[in-house]
Amino acid sequence: MTQVLPHSRSPSPKTAKLQEPPAKKTKVEGIPLEEVDYANGLHLAPMVRSGALPTRLISLEYGAKLVWTPEVIDRAIIDSQRVYNTSTGVIDYIKPTENKPIWSTHPLERPHVIYQIGSSSPQLAVQAAQTVAGDVAGIDLNCGCPKHFSVHAGMGAALLTNTDNLVAILNALCEALPHKSISCKIRLLGTQQDTIELVERICSTPIKAITIHCRTKSMRPSEPAQHDRLAEVREAIEKMRPDVAVICNGDGNTHKDAQEIMSRTGVNAVMIARGAEGNPSCFNRGGPVKLGAYWLQLAHALDHLFPASKFCTGQLTPFAKYGDIKKKDRSNLNQALSQAKTHEQMAEAYKITLTQDKGLDQPMFDSLRLAIQARQH
Known part of the structure; x- marks a missing residue:
């Protein structure tokens, strides 16, 4: 709506x-x-x-x-x-x-x-x-x-x-x-x-x-x-x-x-x-973290256009995209992500479930909201 x-x-x-x-x-x-x-x-x-x-x-x-x-x-x-x-x-x-x-x-x-x-x-x-x-x-x-x-x-x-x-x-x-x-x-x-x-x-x-x-x-x-x-x-x-x-x-x-x-x-x-x-x-002062699946969850919650999501996640480094995993698993995941045509198919590749809820009120985004809101206090 x-x-x-x-x-x-x-x-x-x-x-x-x-x-x-x-x-x-x-x-x-x-x-x-x-x-x-x-x-x-x-x-x-x-x-x-x-x-x-x-x-x-x-x-x-x-x-x-x-x-x-x-x-x-x-x-x-x-x-x-x-x-x-x-x-x-x-x-x-x-x-x-x-x-x-x-x-x-x-x-x-x-x-x-x-x-x-x-x-x-x-x-x-x-x-x-x-x-x-x-x-x-x-x-x-x-x-x-x-x-x-x-x-x-x-x-x-x-x-x-x-x-x-x-x-x-x-x-x-x-x-x-x-x-x-x-x-x-x-x-x-x-x-x-x-x-x-x-x-x-x-x-x-x-x-x-x-x-x-x-x-x-x-x-x-x-x-x-x-x-x-x-x-x-x-x-x-x-x-x-x-x-x-x-x-x-x-x-x-x-x-x-x-x-x-x-x-x-x-x-x-x-x-x-x-x-x-x-x-x-x-x-991050402590160094970068793995966030490929998190980026996807956030994009889904915001109804981000899929072509834009696929482009952005495609630019992520291997560590950002899937962290430290075995070479064979990395190759399979990369292939599945490259072939995905929807956020849901990308989620299947990551073996995660996308929530049906939209917006940033969800618990998984608590740290995001609090970290940004803290700047104003």
């Missing part, structure tokens, strides 16, 4: 207890400002397809401070309807012409989720941000994606060489949504001086955080991130805007990796991408 609800409508009684207290608020010219603390923590990076709702929730359960959504192009979300599912508690943004959600979220992640926009237009970026503003903690502008689908339209990494437009979009977002924390994610430029000039231009806007992927646009993911360049860039940002958080992205795949990066670069926040794609429990 679903309902189309305005952003101000409260969740149904079934999921009301999953709603966290509102984020800390102050006053800016009479408008409540939600303050997002980007510093001192590990964050889930925006990942196309892989950064799905179950992955974001598990990342939060195991220690991620903030989670970024996959990039959503501005025009894709504009004019979508906000549909609240009273059974699962999931909020879907759906266009009348589409038969699947453009983006899905849950009230449990609201104080911790940063919505990333792909845009090359100040006007469209604002419309996209205003569409989802009631369900997110902050808005992020993608200025680093080097993929053709993004740069050919002047979005993503194309903004790195069109600084006037980049700044115009950030200023427009900050002006139109003064109650929201605005941030952006960039890459290093070819020279250190160009990079410093770029971040100084960005810091002329009222944004709250900058994530720096320590690779240039032309670098491959297999090439080592250039962490040695970050300290000087961080110092330039701190000199101009000490209130702007600096987040490092690149080659931080585990909690241990992140601590080493912080020590070398002087930043106090690290964004994890590939490590979380392989195992979203990588944020």
